[in-house]
Amino acid sequence: MTTAPVRHYLRDDDVTPDELTALLDTADTFKKDRTGYTPLAGKAIAVVFEKNSTRTRLSFEVGIAQLGGQPVIVDGRTSQLGREETIEDTSRVLSRFVDAVAIRTFAQRRIDALAGVSRVPVINALTDEFHPCQVLADLQTIRERKGRLAGLTLTYLGDGANNMAHSLMLGGANAGLHVRVSAPAGFDPHPEFVAAARQRGAQTGATVELITDPHAAVDGCDVLVTDTWVSMGQENDGLDRVGPFRPYQINRELLARANQDAIVLHCLPAHRGFEITDEVIDGASSAVWDEAENRLHAQKALLAFLLAPDGR
Ligand code: CP
Numbered sequence: 001m002t003t004a005p006v007r008h009y010l011r012d013d014d015v016t017p018d019e020l021t022a023l024l025d026t027a028d029t030f031k032k033d034r035t036g037y038t039p040l041a042g043k044a045i046a047v048v049f050e051k052n053s054t055r056t057r058l059s060f061e062v063g064i065a066q067l068g069g070q071p072v073i074v075d076g077r078t079s080q081l082g083r084e085e086t087i088e089d090t091s092r093v094l095s096r097f098v099d100a101v102a103i104r105t106f107a108q109r110r111i112d113a114l115a116g117v118s119r120v121p122v123i124n125a126l127t128d129e130f131h132p133c134q135v136l137a138d139l140q141t142i143r144e145r146k147g148r149l150a151g152l153t154l155t156y157l158g159d160g161a162n163n164m165a166h167s168l169m170l171g172g173a174n175a176g177l178h179v180r181v182s183a184p185a186g187f188d189p190h191p192e193f194v195a196a197a198r199q200r201g202a203q204t205g206a207t208v209e210l211i212t213d214p215h216a217a218v219d220g221c222d223v224l225v226t227d228t229w230v231s232m233g234q235e236n237d238g239l240d241r242v243g244p245f246r247p248y249q250i251n252r253e254l255l256a257r258a259n260q261d262a263i264v265l266h267c268l269p270a271h272r273g274f275e276i277t278d279e280v281i282d283g284a285s286s287a288v289w290d291e292a293e294n295r296l297h298a299q300k301a302l303l304a305f306l307l308a309p310d311g312r
């Protein structure tokens, strides 16, 4: 008897458009109430951090416990990973103890290497290239505020080459959103990921545009998103990550160019006064706290999808 290949969630296009809709439906159900539903009973899930985290750690640890499972938080820096045990050997050992692995790490090739030898599902809890768990929560938040996803226009402003920009392109295209990325010169998204997002968009009716002028990018959009200009690991990369980014700050003037009922998202942590102003993040258009909460519901849906696909 052959067994089905292990399903991983390493980037946003690892789920089909239909699977994405089903995941968001489950996330909404969990948000309403699924107390007593314990599909992870008897299962342990390792959550490995090679970078800092507040929301991702909390949402995985709480969510796994709510589903009846045992979360095992592994600090990469104090585990043998921090003493250069290879990611492949670490993965082989993790597979003998746990039923799934979520990991926050650096290059995507590192999570690909871990997944390549894993017997259990691997979830991307953020890499340099992608943050697909965050985008599940973002899509849930947009849909609950707007009632739909397909056909809406989402504008991402800031570092177009970071994990959030790439995941919003891929995940947004998967959901049928029109995604605009507006970044200063030299900070455009990776062309390979733009092509992948456009390819997925051909199935869903989504478009992906790179629009350097932030005003043009925001005109008539329904959702504005930003993120730090200095992602984890980029602190000393020698690039000016403030000056060229100033015109891309989400402030009252820029927000005024969007549709009147536009919402603002930020994965957090926010750097107030840099990529977003206090009056916007604390204002009526901001959905950032719901967005943070939805990490819990969306990741529970993802865990149930990967570990209990028959719904038990
Ligand atoms: N948005 C997000 O991933 O937050 P943390 O870095 O706190 O996990």
Ligand code: NVA
Pocket: 126, 131, 162, 163, 164, 227, 228, 230, 231, 232, 267, 268, 269
């Ligand atoms: N782009 C940011 C996201 C943090 C959740 C980073 O990688 O640091």
